Amino acid sequence: MKEYNIRRHYETKNHDKYKHLDMTQRLQKVEELKRSLVSQQTMFTKAKSQSEAAVKDSFIVAAEVAKSARPFTEGEFVKNCMIKVCDAVCPEKRQAFLNVSLSRNTVADRVRHLAANLQQQLVRKGKDFIAYSLAVDESTDTSDTAQLSIFIRGVDSSLCVTEEFLGLHSMHGTTLGKDLFEDVSRCVDKMGLPWDKLVGLKTDGAPAMCGQKSGLVGRIREKVQEENVTGELTAYHCIIHQESLCGKALKMEHVMSIITRAVNFIRVKGLNHRQFKSFLAELSSEYGDLPYHTEVRWLSQGKVLERFFELREEICEFMESKGKDTTELRNKKFLCEVAFLCDIMSHLNALNLQLQGRGRVITDMYATVRAFKTKLRLWETQTLQENLSYFPHCQTMKEQVAATIFPTTQFAEKLGILGADFTQRFADFEAQKSRFELLSNPFTADVESA
Structure with missing residues (x-):
């Protein structure tokens, strides 16, 4: 500050208050005022740091609420839980927890700020x-x-x-x-x-x-x-979607429709569902229930088939006790088709899971698909030779039925149709084969055309 401004302020505001003090008293008063100023600044700094910590904590909780896709009102529930834990563990810190604002409006505002910040980060990265x-x-x-x-x-x-x-x-x-x-x-x-x-x-x-x-x-x-x-x-x-569509080339919807009707009979009515679970418990079954099949959940078909095959006897007994005809479900040829569909869907589900996940590179994904196409050719040849090493449910059914009933040739044809459908659907990936080879294994790529 300029000296004449300070003098004017002193003479107009504080001259009468301090004019009777001598030099020693004036120095003491200056030191006292300095200490008072430092104390005030410390108090404001402490309050500011506490406030910043409370805001930061509310952002942390809001981020977790958003990541878990929970309603914004969950913030108040979390705060109540934190306060109860604080009262039991560190009651002297109760006020610090009370300062954390986690109301519904606050959490919503914090999530908006986080989303805007993430978008800004993505815009900055996009420029590079x-x-x-x-x-x-x-x-x-x-x-x-x-x-x-x-x-x-x-x-x-x-x-x-x-x-x-x-x-x-x-x-x-x-x-x-x-x-x-x-x-x-x-x-x-x-x-x-x-x-x-x-x-x-x-x-x-x-x-x-x-x-x-x-x-x-x-x-x-x-x-x-x-x-x-x-x-x-x-x-x-989409490579994962195409893999899922390939399964429809088997054209075995008639098998799935019969299974779906049986599952729906048990699951749709609450009484039937409760009685079926009690029935399984009485038999000390390894499984306690039947899952639903949903078309949009690609992996559910394989899970339903697996569970149905394992519980086929129990399902038939329960439906017969309810007066339902189970002739279709006990048909040997039908059960062989169920076993084959169960095995091939388990392989397709395993392939689907291998293609999922963040950070996957297209060359690795397509290499996985090509490997599966090679497996299909191997399985087709082995099935014609009546080697069912990779089809455990089919092996189980073949041991239970006559060799003339088990349609080995039909299943081999299905595997050939499935392999042809994979080749057709992934033709656009095959067109990029040279690019994929350059990235996955540069030593075998054609340098002249790279």
Whole structure:
């Protein structure tokens, strides 16, 4: 401060209060005022640090609430639990826990701040991408509203890969190719991602997605060409979804429909369900219940088949006690088909799980699919030779029925059809075989065409 400003303030405000003090008393008064100032500053600093700690803690709890997809009101429940634990463990810290605000509105506000921060981080990372790809999926929720989800995977110059959820858009009108393109384009522009760095696009295989002219793939290719991009946009149908669709090539829906009717008879009515569980408990069965089969849950079919085969005798006895005809369920040929479908679905489910997870590279995923295609050829040959080493349920049924009843040749044909369907559906991946080999094993790749 300037000296004359201080003098003027002293003469107008404090001269009469301190004019009677001598020099020694003045020095003592100055020291006293300094100590008072330091004490005030310490109090405010302490209060500020406590306040910052309380805010940080509320952000931590809000992040956990959001990650677990719980309602925002859970914050108040968590706070009550923390206070009760504090009273038992460290009652002197009770006020610090009370200062943490976890009301519904506060948690919602914290989650909004976290989401905005994550988006800002993704925008900053996106500026450093030398290439990125998009994964787009459209599905209808329980309120019949179409939800478009968009994921991104980008790589920077240091080969650091970023894989994130880019956006979720509700589509209340039509879901044509132009509608999908508008939402995807709006999301890309909002994130500031350059179109000339887009190198890959993954869709769910719907016509509105993969149409070459009016579909999302065709429109994005036009957009990329407008940006004067010379590189090729590679479009794929989701590899996990295609693997799931391959199972339908077996054309054994008649087997699954009979099993589904039996399961629904037991599970739909509460009384039947309770009595069936009690029946299994009386028999000291290894399993205590039957699971439902849901079409959208791809792995559920294999689980239902496995459980049905293990409980086939118990299910027939229970249904007969209810006056139901079980002729179909006891048919030897039908049970052989159930055993085969159970074995092959367990192999398909294992393949599906191998393809799932974050950070998977397409070369490894396709190598897994190619290995499975080779296994199918091996299993077809072995089945024709009546070698069922990889089909334990089929082995069980073959030991229980006559050799003329067990349709070995029919099952071998099914394996051949399944292998052909894998080849057809993954033709777009086969077209990229040379690129995959360059990345997975550079020493065997053709250098001239790389």
